[in-house]
Amino acid sequence: MQVFYATEFVLPLPPGHRFPMEKYRLLRDALAADAAYRLCQAEPASDGELALAHTPAYVEAVARGTLPAAVQREIGFPWSPAMVERARRSVGATVQAARAALLQGEGVAANIAGGTHHASADQGAGFCVFNDAAVAARLLQAEWARRGPSARARPLRVAIIDLDVHQGNGTARIFRDDPTVFTLSLHAQRNYPFRKEAGDLDVGLPDGCGDEAYLEALEQALQELERRFEPDLAIYLAGADPHEGDRLGRLKLSDDGMEARDRRVFEWLWQRRVPVAMAMAGGYGRDIATTVRVQRRSFEVALATWRRWQAARGRH
Incomplete structure (x- = not known):
């Protein structure tokens, strides 16, 4: 299974910064121990690719470091060339995962x-x-349309299934x-x-929501998604932050609940044979090892599904 990473590109964060940058390297190292994962360094997204979802003026301001101070504070990272490079490659990793899942016929790939x-x-x-x-949704739609008249008969339909604990407000906008x-978002209200x-389907959950209530809400959300939309590609945000051990989550899913x-x-x-690109999204465990453990189990589930795709295609 193809897994894309940009762990060599880290931000020079000040001491005590609450963003757990180290989790990406730890997860990559854990996956590297299993030959079933094919680890690939992500390529950076270009200005033109970013402009499919962002205004050219914003892309340029990020690249040049000319964002207003208030906007930079809202991002939560100090500006640096490393911030820009990491951001480009984080987008590139999801783009490449979506290409692998859909255009290369892998069925499942991940960032x-x-x-x-x-x-x-x-x-x-x-x-x-x-x-x-x-960016990945818009770029894959454009690349799909270039495949020929049959692909242009209707636009590629993309479902973004966002199960990070925070609402996907930027995506919805x-x-x-x-x-x-x-856009489906299941989050702590x-x-x-x-x-x-407001996205297409927002499900706000109460503080302390545990496994049973969460899984019931997810089931109802997937039923509603099926009623209203028929995706050709999915992008799944498998946030680790609904876990009970997360500092910023407010929900109480167990390890088994997250895997379920x-x-x-x-x-x-x-x-439904919908190819999927998985991105790991948030995870702020009180113990960083907890976040990595939860994410590692998400990859195990993804790998099992990838193997089903390969078996269906006669691959080994």
Whole structure:
């Protein structure tokens, strides 16, 4: 299974910064121990690719480091060339995962990072500079349309299934008037962002929501998604932050509950033969090893589904 990473590109964060940058390297090292994963360094997204979901003025301001101080504070990272390079490659990793899943026929591929769903067309926020899912959706739609008349018969339809604990407000804003992309967000209602942006399907959950209630809400959300939309590609934000050990989550899913969440999403997609690119999104465990453990199990579920795709195609 192809897994894309940009762990060599890290931010020079000040001491005590609450963003757990080290989790990406730890997850990559854990996956590297299993030969079933083919680890590939992500290529950076170009200005033109980023402009599919972001305004050219915003892309240029990020690249040049000329964002207003208030906007930079909203992102949560100090500006540096490393911030720009990492942001580009985080988008590139989801783009490459989506290409592998859909265009190369892999069925499933993943980004070790990504899930930067708070970034909107002209502004970043909440540790999100560029919106990887939005850029990937728009770019794959364009590349799909170039495959020939049959592909151009109707636009590629993309479902963004966002199970990070925070609402995907930036993604919802970008696709607010786009019927070819369906945005589903299952999140803690009282968590950041405190001003939500209406997506196609938003499910706000109460503080302390545990496994049973969460999985029931997810089941109902997937039923509603099926009723309203028929995706050709999915981008799955498998945030680790609904876990009970997360500092910023407010929900209380156990290890088994998190795995059951992932299994339900991948099973739903497999039954409909919808290729999926997985991005890891948030994870702020009180113990960073907890976040990595939860994410590692998400990859195990993804790998099992990838193997089903290969078996269906006679691959080994």
